[in-house]
Amino acid sequence: MKELDDYLKLMSEEEGSDLHLRANTPIFVRKHGKLVKLDLPPLTETQYLAIIDSLLSKEQKERLHREKTVTLSYQAANQARYRIHLFFEMQGVSIVIRLIPEKIPRFDTLHLPKSVEDFIHLESGLVIIAGPTNSGKSTTMASLIDAINRKQSRHIITIESPIEFVHKNINSLISQREIGIHTLSYERAIKAAMSEDADIITIGRLQHSAAIQSAIKAANADHLVFATMDANDIQEVLHQITSSNNENFDQHSLNKTLASTLKGIVVQHLIESVDGSRVPAVELLKNTPHIHDLIMKEKFEEIPAALEAGYQTYQTQTFYQSIRDLYRLEYISEETATRHLKDSKYGLLLQGIRHLSHNIEFGEAFL
Structure with missing residues (x-):
């Protein structure tokens, strides 16, 4: 459906991973883990129902009403693939669309x-x-x-x-x-x-x-x-x-x-x-x-x-050892590491980590 594909193209341009759609509601995308509201008019009820109708087969519509949720895959006109999840909530049916990367990451x-x-x-x-x-x-x-x-x-x-x-x-x-x-x-x-x-x-x-x-x-x-x-x-x-x-x-x-x-x-x-x-x-x-x-x-x-x-x-x-290594390798900031390590014994060692050599392979033992 062209209208849906246009929104998916916009999500791609915004470097988003997920698109959130609902009738008469602002449109959101998730970008690097954070939800961002797009400067677009909300979908009307008619537009929204047309998108749902184009996405679902008769069997999928029946399953959505029976189980109150349904998940499917979708391939847009540009050949990009998406995982689409429809579910009932207080205001009706919501849609969350996730981009599936074209290439499998090494x-x-x-x-x-x-x-x-x-x-x-x-x-x-x-x-x-x-x-x-x-x-x-x-x-x-x-x-x-x-x-x-x-x-x-x-x-x-x-x-x-x-x-x-x-x-x-x-x-x-x-x-x-x-x-x-x-x-x-x-x-x-x-x-x-x-x-x-x-x-x-x-x-x-x-x-x-x-x-x-x-x-x-x-x-x-x-x-x-x-x-x-x-x-x-x-x-x-x-x-x-x-x-x-x-x-x-x-x-x-x-x-x-x-x-x-x-x-x-x-x-x-x-x-x-x-x-x-x-x-x-x-x-x-x-x-x-x-x-x-x-x-x-x-x-x-x-x-x-x-x-x-x-x-x-x-x-x-452990999760804490992973956080410690990520900080030591400078993948994450001190603020992020502190937030995740504060309740562990590694939080006490955080100040000392920055003085150690960073020239190590990922996962090498912390000395």
């Missing part, structure tokens, strides 16, 4: 710890990419899959709602499936992938108990499974997984299976960088022998101390 441009890329060399197991909404989870996972695609020959099945980044077959064969179009549910798609000669299964959003159980089974059956989850920290990820138990597992069996199949958890938060963009602060878990035992015993409250202790030996890290 891993080394994301400012993530280098050891995160080690997960692409695994043969099997479960790797979770987590964070709050709009924290770059999908971008991180797409970048890891792209790295596999360029370096390895694997059959990769992605399960998404909707399909976001489009992968081309380079050295790997990639099959992308969208919930509601190519398959009915995450659970069915995961089970099917186990019979479709998949080496790697990626799951766009792991949240329901049945899908979580299916993902664990797939990882336990010699598949490498990457999945994203909405969670603020590693403990929350582990609680979500272990509380997903149903009649298929007793709790001890679930903990034992998770402890043996989980290979890593990456939790990322985007924070403001010195150049006005955003960089990820990352909490990183790798399944060390000590972490394995803590998961078995559900001693999740001891996980942060284990991550901190494993910083040099295993390249695990």
Whole structure:
């Protein structure tokens, strides 16, 4: 639809990541994490309903009224791709549109710890990419899959709602499936992938108990499974997984299976960088022998101390250690670092960090 495409073009010109639309309401874009009101007249009710009508199929309209929310992908006239989310709220239906980058970012441009890329060399197991909404989870996972695609020959099945980044077959064969179009549910798609000669299964959003159980089974059956989850920290990820138990597992069996199949958890938060963009602060878990035992015993409250202790030996890290490194490498300002570190012991060390050499590799141990 031309009118919608015009607004999307304007968002691009404003270097925005998200466009917020609602009838008779100012139009907003999100730019570098901050919401900015555009100097444009609001959409009329007629204009707004025409946009909704052009976006949704009959089935999607029925789902929106039944479930009060619907998510879809959209390709504009200029071939740019977007993820569109419609939802009911007090004033009616709102639309949030997120730009999907045309090119999949290379891993080394994301400012993530280098050891995160080690997960692409695994043969099997479960790797979770987590964070709050709009924290770059999908971008991180797409970048890891792209790295596999360029370096390895694997059959990769992605399960998404909707399909976001489009992968081309380079050295790997990639099959992308969208919930509601190519398959009915995450659970069915995961089970099917186990019979479709998949080496790697990626799951766009792991949240329901049945899908979580299916993902664990797939990882336990010699598949490498990457999945994203909405969670603020590693403990929350582990609680979500272990509380997903149903009649298929007793709790001890679930903990034992998770402890043996989980290979890593990456939790990322985007924070403001010195150049006005955003960089990820990352909490990183790798399944060390000590972490394995803590998961078995559900001693999740001891996980942060284990991550901190494993910083040099295993390249695990806490959120606070990540903030500390970002400041030392001059990605973030002292003000930003202070705001995030003030409640940790690293806040006491902040003044000393600026006197240390900055000539280090990202993620090198803080001395």
